Amino acid sequence: MMEKYDVIVIGAGPGGMTAALYASRANLSVLMIDRGIYGGQMNNTAEIENYPGFKSILGPDLAKKMYESSTNFGAKYAYGTVESVEDKGNTKIVKTDQDSYETSSVIIGTGSQYRKLGVPGEEEYSGKGVSYCAVCDGAFFKNREVVVVGGGDSAISEALYLAGIVAKVTVIHRRDQLRAQKVLQDRAFANDKIDFVWNTNVTEIMGDNMKVTGVKTVNNETNEEKTIDANGVFVYVGNNPVTDVFSNLNITDEKGWIKTNDRMETSVKGIFAIGDVRVKELRQVSTAVGDGGIAGQNAFEYVSSLK
Template identity: 75%
Template sequence: MAKQYDVVIIGAGPGGMTAALYASRANLSVAMIDRGIYGGQMNNTAAIENYPGFKSIMGPDLAQNMYDSSINFGAEYVYGTVSAVEDHGDYKLVKTDEDEIQAKVVIIATGSEYKKLGIPGEHEYGGKGVSYCAVCDGAFFKNKEVVVVGGGDSAIEEASYLAGIVDHVTVIHRRDQLRAQKVIQDRAFANDKIDFVWNSNVTEVLGDDNKVTGVKVVNNQTNEESVLETSGVFIYVGLLPMTDAFKDLNITDEDGWIQTNDQMETSIPGIYAIGDVRQKDLRQIATAVGEGGIAGQQAFKYVESLADTSKASVSEH
């Protein structure tokens, strides 16, 4: 017999935790499922400086604060990996690696993961010098030189963070200018421990059996190839939505992002999506929180509509 809840939230990042707070505070029974620790990518972020109410707060601290709020009105946290969601009209069946859960509403908040370069050496030296998380692994490279690949907010923020730990950071970007916000760029340009290699692609990670020793770099304007010695390679070249479990629902675009309206509704009644898994431009903690609040309130309205329909059906008979 499947466990039953009013609302199942898949993912316990800032959006999912906010949705759990709003839905449970509306007196709905709520299960929040995640395959890892609550907080999502906040746990891999050092200082968060753009979340209202805090001049600066450590990512794990904000994650804990949000989690404490999310379970304050009875929402349950469930550890597990969701493999599929089935739509059965008035109820949805959420399949995990452990069991099945039945819910009137499903809110998808699975987020995204870092895109891989797909080059030789990237997989082989994962955990041996190749990383996607400066906060997690930066301390291993104290007094060493590292490379950051990418030119967006994450890449340049992490380069600045690493500069406070390592001897030197080289940012390699495929274009001739950064895509990061100007304030983030300015901070990096002003740091004498950071320099830049423009119009270039990393084509191979080099190393011995136990550690990274360098990267092969090709200038995409001149085709000139060079080798840059380094102890670490931190890769930030984009995001991929974590939506494999929902592919049979036909709610994603061709790139896998979930499409919703401004009420966070997908094309299937009772299924919502919030946060970094959505098709949108700005993926930030603040936007995920706002979307979580909307989805939690919409979940309440949807469950109420099911109850009203059921009452009307009974009265007709």
């Protein structure tokens, strides 16, 4: 017999944990499922300065506090990779690589994953100098030189974090100006350990078969090619939604982002989506939390309508 829940939340990032909090506090039986530790990308964030209530807090610390709140009213947590969600009208079947569950409502908060450059050497040197998480791997490059690829908030935040560890950070950006928040830009421009290479794409990650030794680049205006020596390459060039497993539900756009209304409802009754996985402009911890609260409340109203 499959375990039954009123609500299953897929993904335990800030949105998923908030949804679990709201739904369980409304006296629904709730299960959160995640393929890793709770917190999502907060665990890869050195410092969060734009979440209300904290001037500054480490990402993993905020994740822990949210998890404690999310399970305070009885929501359960399970590890597992979701392999399918079947819509059977008033009942949904959620299958993972561990178990299968029956539920009245599903809240999808699987988020997004780092987009790769797709250049030669990236896969070969992944874990050997190529990284997508400065908090995870920055310490390996103490007093060495690294490259950060990207120009958004994540790229510049992690460049600043790395500057406190390494000897030099070279930020390579395909445009002539950053997209990061101005406060982050100002800090980066004022940091004498951080250099910038503009209008440039990385075309190859080089190594000696054991570790990264540098990158090949091309200026997208002049076509000038250069080689930049580096011991590590940190990639922050955007994100892709983690939604392949939901393709059978026909709830995504052509790029894989899930479409919802302002109640977080998808086109399938009883299935909601929240956070970074949604079609939206701003993907932040605060907006994911807002989505989660709305979805948790509306899941309660939906489940109540079935009884």
